[in-house]
Amino acid sequence: MNVIxxxxxxxxxxxxxxxxxxxxxxxxxIAEAQAEAAKTSENFLDVxxxxxxxxxxxxxxxxxxxxxxxxxxxxxxxxxxxxKVALEKxxxxxxxxxxQVVQQxxxxxxxxxxxxxxxxxxxxxxxxxxxMPGIKEPERVRKLLQGSANLEFWETYxxxxxxxxxxxxxxxxxxxxxxxxxxxxxxxxSAQTVQKAEAVTQKVLASFKANRAxxxxxxxxxxxxxxxxxxxxxxxxxxxxxxx
Numbered sequence: 001m002n003v004i005x006x007x008x009x010x011x012x013x014x015x016x017x018x019x020x021x022x023x024x025x026x027x028x029x030i031a032e033a034q035a036e037a038a039k040t041s042e043n044f045l046d047v048x049x050x051x052x053x054x055x056x057x058x059x060x061x062x063x064x065x066x067x068x069x070x071x072x073x074x075x076x077x078x079x080x081x082x083x084k085v086a087l088e089k090x091x092x093x094x095x096x097x098x099x100q101v102v103q104q105x106x107x108x109x110x111x112x113x114x115x116x117x118x119x120x121x122x123x124x125x126x127x128x129x130x131x132m133p134g135i136k137e138p139e140r141v142r143k144l145l146q147g148s149a150n151l152e153f154w155e156t157y158x159x160x161x162x163x164x165x166x167x168x169x170x171x172x173x174x175x176x177x178x179x180x181x182x183x184x185x186x187x188x189x190s191a192q193t194v195q196k197a198e199a200v201t202q203k204v205l206a207s208f209k210a211n212r213a214x215x216x217x218x219x220x221x222x223x224x225x226x227x228x229x230x231x232x233x234x235x236x237x238x239x240x241x242x243x244x
Contacts, residue, residue, distance in 0.1 A: 001135040004119075005102060005145060007095050007126040009044045010034050016068045016090055026064065029055055041123035045091065049084055091125065099128055105144050106132065 010030055014021040021027070033048040040047075052061060062078035065087065072086040099118055106114050115131035135141055 001130075001132045001138050001141060003130050003142070003145065005098070005128045005130060007091075007098050007128070009091055009126040010048075012091050012094050012126075013045070013048060013087065016087065017064050018068050020064045025055065037123070043123060043125040045084065045087060045125060049080060053080060095126055095128065102128060102130060102145060106130070106141075108144075109135075109141065111135065 010033070014030065017026060021030070029051050030048065033044055033051050036042070036051075037044040037047045049061065052064075059079050061080045061083040062074055063076045065083055066074050066076050066078070069083070069086045069090070072089065074083055074086050095118055099116065103116055106116065109132075111132045112134060114133075115129075117129045119127040119129055130145065132141065
């Protein structure tokens with residue numbers, strides 16, 4: 001079984017352009033470059049850069065990509081050549097990541113001596129060739145290779161950033177369970193706090209297994225509802241907790 005997989009280079013470029021990709025002129029250039037690359041077998045990036053220079057002017061790519069390519073040293077004053085090199089690097093990184101994903105998926109089938117190559121010829125930017133001998137279920141393999149992954153990014157906190165709020169909430173929950181109000185709270189011995197830091201953290205995090213939508217779920221007991229209200233007093237509604 002032989003297949004050619006392709007990373008969408010236009011989508012990579014759109015993502016790197018950020019909000020600039022929504023500009024009507026940029027949209028038009030990308031669409032035209034994509035159509036021309038398909039007809040002429042040229043690399044999309046080469047066609048895109050040429051068309052952008054004709055439509056917008058020379059050495060204007062920096063203004064479009066400087067925000068997302070800042071770590072690559074791109075600024076609004078960068079030359080088109082510098083921006084193109086940075087774009088090529090990002091595209092190659094995307095293809096390399098896809099290559100690793102494909103390799104991992106193929107390994108699940110135990111294929112003997114699969115041949116997986118990143119193609120780099122004319123018009124082959126973003127393409128990955130896969131050769132798999134002896135495949136008996138080609139449709140199953142095809143679906144596995146074509147399946148898309150869902151990648152999400154979450155801003156995370158260190159324990160030092162949230163430990164104070166967690167300990168505050170732990171005290172509130174303890175008072176709630178004992179029937180005391182938060183006004184009856186007493187100081188906690190610092191040594192005891194240090195010794196029980198890990199236990200406190202795990203105990204409090206366990207109270208947040210449900211997501212924000214579950215805070216007001218129907219059928220919750222009075223005590224559970226009160227505990228959630230106490231949690232909202234010390235944690236912003238946007239903060240979520242994941243338990244591993």
